[in-house]
Amino acid sequence: MTSTDDARTVDARAVTEAAVSTAADLEPLFQTLSAGLAALGAGLSEDQFPARGLDLLRASGFWGAGGETVLPGPAMLRLMRLVGRASLPLGRLFEGHVNALALISAYGSAEQRAGAAQDIREGRLFGVWNTEGQDGVQLLGGSAPDTTPLTLQGAKTFASGGFQVTRPLLPVDRRGERQLVLLRADAPESELRAVPGSWQPLGMGATGSVTLDFTGSRVGESDLIGQPGDYYRQPMFSAGALRFCAVQQGGAERLLDEVRGYLHRLGRGHDEVQMLRFAGCWTALRGAALMLAEGERLERACLAGRVSEARLLAQVDAVRLATEDACLALLEASERAVGARGLLEPEPFSRLVRDLRMYLRQPAPDAARLRLGQWVLNDWTPDDWTPDDWNPEDD
Template sequence: MRRNPLLIEGIERRAVSHPGEVTQVPVKSSKSDAELNEFWSAVDRVVEFCRQNAGEIDYEGAFPEQEFQMIGESGLLAAPVETEHGGLGFGVEPGRGPDLLTLLKRIGYGNLTVGRLYEGHANALQLIQTYGTAEQRERFSRDAVQYRHVFGVWNTEMADGVKISSLGNGRYRLDGAKTFASGAGSIDRPLVTGAFPDGGWQMFIVPVERVSTEVDESWWKPLGMRSSATFKIDFTGVELTDDELIGQPGDYHRPPWFTGGAARFAAVQLGGAEALFDETRWFLQKMKRTEDPFQRQRMGLAQIAIESGDLWLNRTGEIFDLALSANSEPEFELVTTYAGMFRTAVEQIALDMIRWSQQSVGAPGLARPQPFERLIRDLTMYLRQPAPDATLVSVGAYTLDRETPAHRLWERPDEA
């Protein structure tokens, strides 16, 4: 029998129900099952609103205001916060990895741009709760839970990237800009990275209501993901204090979260592929084209791909939990390689789904007001995430560097 590498001592195991599935995970939560079920019902309502409204906000310069209003009111901004600070512990406490990835997938299903922005929110809170001081964890958790502030992570930059210089007395000045900054001008608590003069890569939170920045909206002329408000933003002249710096220089790139975090965007992407799958089925049903053997064959292949994505997601969620307690190089490698396999598998599933959908719905389906051209544009754009080639190469290297038989390759290293 396969040994479970993920059983965590002293934590009760019980069933947690998501829409349409039951997963056995070790759970630490102050919420009752009824409260969690109510949470997932609220997620369904948010997702349905996102789905219905996605076409309305599909233009450059848009930001999903109403969606985030509803996300805040429904308590979703608190999900990736530790339970001791009023959250659900998704992605930050043992047993909640599959929940976080499922939530990301569900939101991505509703609208990929909302999923992209929510993924940044979860990423920032995860970094703060991993590397922040006790005071910062408490303060920024309160921002998310009580004040419904939306977080994000802005790391990507070009040659004019962000530099940090010390002004003395615990004060710092920023110079330079970030590109691909989703939600720039709209989100409340971006976690930004910048370089000290010695090259040290430092995370900090920019309290946007207190500083002045320059957002270049004209920078975003994308194929898809228009309403993600992914702009260029210049921080030149912004001043920060010590208590806004998160962790130490270099923490941002520290394993396993930097590379392993790819599991989060893959979960959102999978939601986009699932939406395309459902819309394709519903379109064929409406057109009464379900009897055709070629359509059936394509949708059979699509069903297998979508379901395998879900199986990947749940297993990766369990591995994600391992990342919380990982403290050795072999454990880091296991987590990051598994996340790399998940994102690579999801990319293939999504690319196949795009092709199957186009072939199935044909030209009539690819014209507005049908949703396919938007779903395909958004998914095509959002599939482009950093280092896909290097990720696959590192998966190959991981397996070629080991003689462990395949059925034990993904056990916790100290047990293998």
């Protein structure tokens, strides 16, 4: 287990260097995954838990992404965009899986990383469940002279994947500090109880999210990942938003492509009103995609010590805002373009619209906008946007 900030920086650089060397081997995997997701077709379009999509990812070579399968940053975002384009619920579940593996890789011990690698080989689904009610989840016992076992008390809301996630990573409260706990949800010592009726969402119903009560579940010291406070350690905590933005952008691209096909089937592909409407949408989506790519480059530059953490985090906030604004504009344009008839089954638009609107509701968007405005007015200078910030060999 890494114990110092300097050691974590060295580890991050080593991971980055190792990732770059694997880039040439990924194209066949991407091509196979893309073809497989396309072949699933309607199997990922129904409002059901995307088990078939997860099975495809298990067999893709990307199931360990974020952990033992180290991907270059651009490849990771490409992967997230590709999965999000196929299915936003699938993308949400897979992004949480990758997030958990990345946290274990960054903060876990060698034994914990090896255990996660074995779980990956066995096909287990990981996730990160952070959202909770006012009381939260407490980790009780385990401190001398107390000999009682470590137990959990409390519940998590928005537990994406529910009982399908057998390796959830839980940030919990332990004596006033936030500690990551890897719960073996399928073990006899784990007691999970779903709160009935806790998942009746506008969209993203296929994720199977639910409120889960963990009270009475026992864990061991070997299940504690990292040190207290590691979960919120920057820049990793905030920079993870780049992955879910990539999933959202993939879903938006799918929506735009479906609208385009629908308009052509109606003979309206050359309608000037529609052209004007979607010119702006495409421009906003491409702008968000470029902001995302810049965020990934800045993350690498920050890990290498060439860019400040503050600059990277400002860029992450900018990516979140650009993605949300572009997606909301596309949703409005799409609803207007397809009309009431297009929002009826079996057309896919009502589901795509609901899923994207729901997935866009990420935590604290107004706080992100305020942070970015604070940085722009007080820290940004025109020199912040120059190509000299990055080593050309990294791009």
